[in-house]
Amino acid sequence: MEKGKVLLSLLIVNIIGILVLVxxxxxxxxxxxxxxxxxxxxxxxxxxxxxxxxxxxxxxxxxxxxxxxxxxxxxxxxxxxxxxxxxxxxxxxxxxxxxxxxxxxxxxxxxxxxxxxxxxxxxxxxxxxxxxxxxxxxxxxxxxxxxxxxxxxxxxxxxNKAVQETFKFNFTVCISNLFGDYNNVLQFAQTMEMYKLLGVQHVVIYKTGCGPDLEKLLKHYETEGILEIVPWPIDHFLNPASGWNIKHHKGDIQYYGQLVTLNECIYRHMYQSKYVLLNDIDEIIMPYKHTSLPSLMEDLQSAHPSIGVFLIENHIFPKTQFEESGKFKRGEWNNIPGVNIMEHIYREPSRKNIYNPTKMIVNPRKVEQTSVHSSLKNFGGSFHVPFNVCRIVHVRVPLQGHLTKEQLFVDKRVWDFEQELIQIVDQTLKLSGFLKASI
Structure with a gap:
């Protein structure tokens, strides 16, 4: 009897070993x-x-x-x-x-x-x-x-049933998460219009929630056709953390499932877009030696034909430091909620021995898995784009808040687009009901 039990146990163990390999x-x-x-x-x-x-x-x-x-x-x-x-x-x-x-x-x-x-x-x-x-x-x-x-x-x-050789879009921006009561209307309008000037045709936002004014602006861009809203009800299923550090941001999953949406966006646009930009809602991937993203990528891809992931350094422009002349402190925008990026031209210096995090421009057909600041698996390698060729204009709270204005660098790249940018931002704010149209 005991021998039979042993044989039966061995048989069960062998079956389990065949079925599950971890x-x-x-x-x-x-x-x-x-x-x-x-x-x-x-x-x-x-x-x-x-x-x-x-x-x-x-x-x-x-x-x-x-x-x-x-x-x-x-x-x-x-x-x-x-x-x-x-x-x-x-x-x-x-x-x-x-x-x-x-x-x-x-x-x-x-x-x-x-x-x-x-x-x-x-x-x-x-x-x-x-x-x-x-x-x-x-x-x-x-x-x-x-x-x-x-x-x-x-x-x-x-x-993605069929491989495509031609694409609906040249450049798609993937905004991984929009949640809470985020209501930064002015900065969002300026960012969207700046991306249009730089050559972006498509922007995708994975949306859990936002403030009422921004909701109104999102509907305008949806109607216009440049913006695709992907509902992301992660909070219906899990308790998402509002950050990436589990010691400070408690929850089930990092930053409202940011890594899931970034990967989903890459595969969603595998055969829809030649390039995909992976960055946040308050960041602009800005070429400094080229007038547009198409001309930037033409040169980068020509110089590095096998590369599928281009890493772009993030640089902080503190929203607490204002340009002194006040030339862009426009009365028309006084009652628009949010940050006016044109007033913030002071850039924090790079810190010795501290790595500037990067965001990415990728060929989605060469990425298998991605994280936030770099890809995890790709088919062509990655290239760190030099600071003077392209960098991120990121207007936000300072990281080096102890620095005085004199210790910051003046960076007026956004002003190169001032005439067109102001005109189209005003037009957008009128069409979306934030400014009264001229009679």
């Missing part, structure tokens, strides 16, 4: 499952999450699906951008279905991004590999392979 050190774990095939009944339709709701809970887990893409660079696997609870790892299965509603259940490879800043939840990729994946149109991630082809589960449509 590689925790590499942040990747594999769930091996035999492929199963099941056809849905005729005339049934996939249940798809509403377009306005980008986060879908994975049933019977603490994890979430976000969006799904074919990754042609990795033999056409399905990549599901996900949010994974690192403390609750469990077997996950991939169910992918064709337009004819033939579904297959296969194993998954879960890649938890290395930059999670020690928060319980992290940006992750769930990779699905199997036969006839090229025919798949919809996918789900499930904890139970018996859920295969269950129409009660919400399927994600699979995007």
């Amino acid at each position: 590689h925790m050190n590499s942040h990747t774990y594999y769930i091996q499952a035999p492929e199963t095939i099941k056809a849905l009944p005729p005339n049934n339709k996939f249940k798809i999450p509403e377009a306005s709701f980008l986060i879908t809970p994975i049933k019977d887990s603490k994890h979430f699906m976000v969006s799904a893409f074919i990754d042609h660079r990795l033999d056409g696997v399905i990549r599901v951008i996900s949010i994974i609870n690192r403390n609750s790892l469990q077997p996950l299965y991939c169910v992918y279905c064709s337009a004819e509603q033939v579904c297959r259940t296969v194993h998954t490879e879960v890649q938890i991004h290395s930059d999670h800043f020690s928060f319980p939840y992290g940006a992750s990729d769930v990779i699905c590999k199997g036969k006839h994946i090229q025919n798949a149109t919809h996918v789900i991630i499930t904890t139970d392979k018996k859920d295969s082809a269950d129409l009660k589960i919400e399927y994600l449509p699979i995007k």
